[in-house]
Amino acid sequence: MLYAPECGPCLKRQIQEAIELVGAKGDLADKITQVTEELFAQQDKFSDGLEFAAAIHQVIAEIAGSDDVYKELKDASTCQALILYPKVKEAIQKQDSPLVGALKVAAAGNIVDAGAVGLDIPIAEVVHAAVTEPFGRDDSARLIAELTAAQSILIIGDNAGETVFDRLLLEIIQEQLGKKDVYYAVKSAPIINDATAEDAVAAGLDKVATIFDVGAALPGMVFQRTSREFQRLFAKADVVISKGQGNFEGRAGMAHRPVYYLLRVKCGPNARALKVPPGTQVLVRLP
Structure with a gap:
């Protein structure tokens, strides 16, 4: 991620929310x-914004004596998504293309992002609307x-709660296209509300x-920090x-092969990079 002017206020909001949590x-x-203000004064020492954000959240966890600051929020998001799951799957299966519907819902599930969106996340509203968006x-x-x-599929996961809609996508893929070898990649340790x-x-x-x-615990993909086992997969x-x-935001490290990016755009820097308005659902193949 190239550190954009909007990233500073976003990170400072995250700090206040973590203090609350x-x-x-x-x-x-x-x-x-x-301590976090001191880190802001040293941000030029970090290779990119993802490394800087990780340092911010790691120091908060150390000072607070918590190894999973967002655990209650993650558990609540997963519980809410599991409650929605049966009706959302039923709605998807009624679509002309259940697979496209499942992809849309998986993108919408990306709203469960405490880093970009904050603590008040309208999961039900966004996911139900997504089926036809x-x-x-x-x-x-x-x-x-x-x-x-394909025989093998790798999904690089993002946030807890969103994981439920990724599960739904994988179920629909295998119902529609047959059995596949599927791998779901997660963080090695808690960082914000990213899935472990x-x-x-x-x-x-x-x-x-x-x-x-x-093999890494950063709020995004810094490919060179991942394990050799993951890189081989x-x-x-x-x-x-x-x-x-x-x-x-970590796409530069993954540019040596085609990757499908599935997300809901939630901030100006990513909206500009993808040439879409904030709030847009995107499924794009790069490079």
Whole structure:
């Protein structure tokens, strides 16, 4: 991610929300504010915005003494998504193309993003509307053709809760196109509300995919920081689908092979990069 002017205020909002989530008050809140302000003064030392954001959230977790600051929010998002799941799947199965409907819902599920959106996330409203909402950029026909021919699929996951709609997508893929070897990549440790293996299992993804640890815990994809095992899987998978803004922001590291980016655009820098308005659902193949 190239650090844009809008990223600073967004990160500062995240700091205040994290202070709220850990219940920090008085001296503890002041210490978090002071240390993160010191990091802002040193931001030029970081290779990119994803590394900087990771440092911000890691220092908050250390000061607060919490190894998963967003756990309650992640659990609540997953629970809410699981409640929505049966009716959303029923609506998808009534579409002329259930697979396109499932792709739209998986993109809409990317609204569950505490980093970009905040703590008040309108999951039900966005997901129900998504079934009939067009993609702002739409490579779905090409993706479906590649999925049809593929034996192996890698999905690079993003946020907890969103994981439920990714599970739904994988169920529809296998119902429509037959059995595939499916891998679902997650973060190696908690960072913001990004999904870990524990979050993926809570969403039921272990029933439809092999859960695969990327070997890094950053709020997005910094490919050079991932494990060799993940890099080998990334290289050999027939189709790669990358979910969410953070992974899209790390696209430069994944440019050596075609990747389908499936997300809901939530901020100005990504809207400009994709040439669509904020709030747009996107499915685009790069390069």
